[in-house]
Amino acid sequence: MISRRKFLKYVPTIILTTKYKSVFANNNNIINYKITAKKSSFSFKENTQTNLSLYNNINPGPLLKAKIGDILRVNFTNNLEEPTSIHWHGIKNLNKMDGVPYLTQDPIQPGESFIYEFPLNHSGTYWYHAHFNSWKQVAKGLYGPLVITNNKENIFDHDLVILADDWRLNKNFEIDEQSFGSLMDWSHAGRIGNWLTINGKKSPQFQIKQNSFIRLRFINASNARVLKFSSSLKNVRIIAVDGISIKPFYQESFTLAPGQRIDISFHSKDLSEVNFFEVTQKKSLKVFQLKTYGSNPNTYNKRFDFNSEYNPPSLVNAKTLKIHMQGGAMGNLASAKINGIEKDFRSLAMEEKKLWAFNREIGSYEKSLLQIKRNEILVIDLWNDTRWPHSMHLHGHHFFVKSKEFKNVNDYLLRDTYLMQAGEKTKLIVVADNPGKWLFHCHMLEHATSGMVAYIEVI
Numbered sequence: 001m002i003s004r005r006k007f008l009k010y011v012p013t014i015i016l017t018t019k020y021k022s023v024f025a026n027n028n029n030i031i032n033y034k035i036t037a038k039k040s041s042f043s044f045k046e047n048t049q050t051n052l053s054l055y056n057n058i059n060p061g062p063l064l065k066a067k068i069g070d071i072l073r074v075n076f077t078n079n080l081e082e083p084t085s086i087h088w089h090g091i092k093n094l095n096k097m098d099g100v101p102y103l104t105q106d107p108i109q110p111g112e113s114f115i116y117e118f119p120l121n122h123s124g125t126y127w128y129h130a131h132f133n134s135w136k137q138v139a140k141g142l143y144g145p146l147v148i149t150n151n152k153e154n155i156f157d158h159d160l161v162i163l164a165d166d167w168r169l170n171k172n173f174e175i176d177e178q179s180f181g182s183l184m185d186w187s188h189a190g191r192i193g194n195w196l197t198i199n200g201k202k203s204p205q206f207q208i209k210q211n212s213f214i215r216l217r218f219i220n221a222s223n224a225r226v227l228k229f230s231s232s233l234k235n236v237r238i239i240a241v242d243g244i245s246i247k248p249f250y251q252e253s254f255t256l257a258p259g260q261r262i263d264i265s266f267h268s269k270d271l272s273e274v275n276f277f278e279v280t281q282k283k284s285l286k287v288f289q290l291k292t293y294g295s296n297p298n299t300y301n302k303r304f305d306f307n308s309e310y311n312p313p314s315l316v317n318a319k320t321l322k323i324h325m326q327g328g329a330m331g332n333l334a335s336a337k338i339n340g341i342e343k344d345f346r347s348l349a350m351e352e353k354k355l356w357a358f359n360r361e362i363g364s365y366e367k368s369l370l371q372i373k374r375n376e377i378l379v380i381d382l383w384n385d386t387r388w389p390h391s392m393h394l395h396g397h398h399f400f401v402k403s404k405e406f407k408n409v410n411d412y413l414l415r416d417t418y419l420m421q422a423g424e425k426t427k428l429i430v431v432a433d434n435p436g437k438w439l440f441h442c443h444m445l446e447h448a449t450s451g452m453v454a455y456i457e458v459i
């Protein structure tokens with residue numbers, strides 16, 4: 001915990017007044033933000049109201065924006081009635097700023113403040129979210145986008161965050177409180193909702209210039225729903241995956257699992273509108289629209305290529321960590337150990353609310369998987385031996401993975417969250433160069449809380 005002395009010394013420069021406004025410090029490129037978590041009322045539909053938990057009373061939380069090389073400093077206050085913490089998803093962070101309660105910091109108690117302060121050494125699309133009872137706090141809206149820019153990439157006329165969330169609402173358009181903690185959800189796909197928002201709104205419209213160059217930064221903040229997007233354009237160019245710029249490739253549609261990000265770019269040409277759809281259901285759902293205005297000169301020849309070339313490291317001296325993932329409904333987990341005691345699946349479910357295991361052990365934030373020396377190469381050899389997909393996330397590092405998530409792409413991608421299909425086997429290759437204790441878990445948040453979580457320690 002931060003000392004009282006350090007806290008008193010911290011004087012916020014300006015008080016935040018409007019939504020997306022940043023507070024710039026003395027020009028030593030420390031980017032200051034003030035974030036408060038608090039119970040807030042929110043309206044999903046005209047003439048309806050519900051109680052959410054939000055950052056700065058808005059959904060999504062404030063867009064945090066900084067440049068590569070800056071220091072991000074967030075003065076956070078918890079005005080909720082329960083403890084919380086913030087995790088900076090995808091950031092190669094200082095371990096003590098990673099926001100995992102009990103593992104990297106004490107939970108931030110109601111009324112307490114905590115200053116998150118860390119350097120931003122890579123650019124891209126990230127997000128931040130609550131990591132205390134995240135299955136509930138994230139479902140109630142405690143998250144926001146974090147965009148780290150890089151001057152080389154400032155060639156777009158429009159650069160927009162498209163943050164998607166899948167909410168479960170009752171018929172009064174209130175958050176469905178009753179179903180929180182449902183074992184049915186936890187043992188199946190997780191908490192699947194019935195109301196999809198983009199930046200907190202149903203089917204919003206964005207204004208863009210005609211003949212303009214556009215970058216869209218998609219983030220999936222859903223607890224459990226895997227989304228798939230397509231558009232009225234024939235193809236979109238995928239330019240970054242989980243924050244990392246890649247050698248671009250074209251896709252008609254792309255999948256986005258909980259926690260994942262994908263950046264795309266395209267030129268609006270002479271079109272008057274571009275529509276985006278979510279296409280996992282029988283009937284595709286129009287999720288947002290870009291509407292063009294003005295008559296801009298054609299700038300289509302504006303080219304860009306800022307792909308970073310990267311290759312996985314040699315595996316000659318790599319360490320391997322095998323993880324056999326089991327559990328859930330219709331699975332084959334007969335029994336597993338919890339705190340050293342073997343229990344059958346039924347008792348685990350009924351007595352402990354635990355349903356998922358790595359190597360027949362129920363995980364937690366304090367369960368260690370392995371210790372590895374700094375700069376060693378780690379291969380996480382995963383087998384999803386369950387009947388469900390899982391969106392596997394590692395804190396503090398990106399990993400190389402031969403992704404099967406895109407059509408006709410059979411290449412290594414650097415991701416921090418990888419969607420594994422039921423039965424899939426895959427290897428995540430990690431250059432373990434960031435010291436500390438790093439959580440590895442399923443980002444279907446109900447799966448994580450019921451056992452699909454543990455940590456790796458880099459010493």
Ligand code: C2O
Nearest residue numbers: 087089259393439
């Ligand atoms: Cu975005 Cu531990 O998670």
Ligand code: CU
Nearest residue numbers: 390442444447
């Ligand atoms: Cu899962």
